[in-house]
Amino acid sequence: MGGRLTRVFRTFNVENRARREISKEKPTPAPRHPTPRHSELPEHPEIEAEICKKDTRLLSLLKDIYVESRDPPARVKDGGGEHLPSKVEEKRLTKLGHLGDLDIKKVSKGRISIVEALTLLNNHKLHPQTWTAEKIAVEYSLELKDVHSLLEFFIPFTVQEFPKETKKAIKAT
Numbered sequence: 227m228g229g230r231l232t233r234v235f236r237t238f239n240v241e242n243r244a245r246r247e248i249s250k251e252k253p254t255p256a257p258r259h260p261t262p263r264h265s266e267l268p269e270h271p272e273i274e275a276e277i278c279k280k281d282t283r284l285l286s287l288l289k290d291i292y293v294e295s296r297d298p299p300a301r302v303k304d305g306g307g308e309h310l311p312s313k314v315e316e317k318r319l320t321k322l323g324h325l326g327d328l329d330i331k332k333v334s335k336g337r338i339s340i341v342e343a344l345t346l347l348n349n350h351k352l353h354p355q356t357w358t359a360e361k362i363a364v365e366y367s368l369e370l371k372d373v374h375s376l377l378e379f380f381i382p383f384t385v386q387e388f389p390k391e392t393k394k395a396i397k398a399t
Contacts, residue, residue: 335367342366347382 227260
């Protein structure tokens with residue numbers, strides 16, 4: 227609805243507005259700043275002679291310079307043109323979730339996937355004696371200080387269902 231209304235105002239009297247814009251006189255350009263021209267050079271013939279004169283000392287110095295460039299030898303890459311990472315990271319297989327093909331299969335050491343993070347937080351919450359920070363660090367190839375921070379600052383949500391109250395129970399209170 228709003229699009230139709232704006233379109234009506236936009237197309238109202240378009241031809242007359244276009245003719246009015248076209249018939250306006252074009253603005254005059256701003257005046258140009260005067261610049262020195264080559265016509266002033268004949269007044270100073272010594273400048274013209276200095277420009278055309280060759281400096282033999284500079285020419286001899288240029289002739290002494292010799293630049294030699296060589297390309298580094300081309301290396302053959304294994305893998306047929308694949309881009310290899312400059313820094314090879316160790317990867318570990320993840321504990322697979324329930325999403326099948328959408329799950330991440332490999333993660334760099336020192337990192338975890340979202341599914342693994344939720345799993346380890348839930349395991350620690352349910353069984354803190356068996357899933358200690360040290361066991362989690364070993365299991366998921368993490369640093370101990372990172373695991374301590376993770377367990378301290380991230381808490382998984384819990385679902386709590388409250389009993390449905392009837393109208394009689396609400397009135398009684």
